[in-house]
Amino acid sequence: MIEWHLDPVYIVNHWSDELLSLMSEKLVKRKERELDAIKNRNRGNDTIPDTELFNMMGNKLDVVKE
Numbered sequence: 001m002i003e004w005h006l007d008p009v010y011i012v013n014h015w016s017d018e019l020l021s022l023m024s025e026k027l028v029k030r031k032e033r034e035l036d037a038i039k040n041r042n043r044g045n046d047t048i049p050d051t052e053l054f055n056m057m058g059n060k061l062d063v064v065k066e
Contacts, residue, residue: 003027 001008004023011020054061 001011004011015023
């Protein structure tokens, strides 16, 4: 309920059992993806070569001289 920012009374009165089941399944899948992302981040190296970073950024980087 907190996940969907809805009051439990609203869910009981406005959602069908099928919708609640579907939303619960999707929530579980999302939480599993989040957990996998956290595990993969801790497992691997968090750095990339500078050339790859600059290629990814393209022209989004502005150099400002003071």
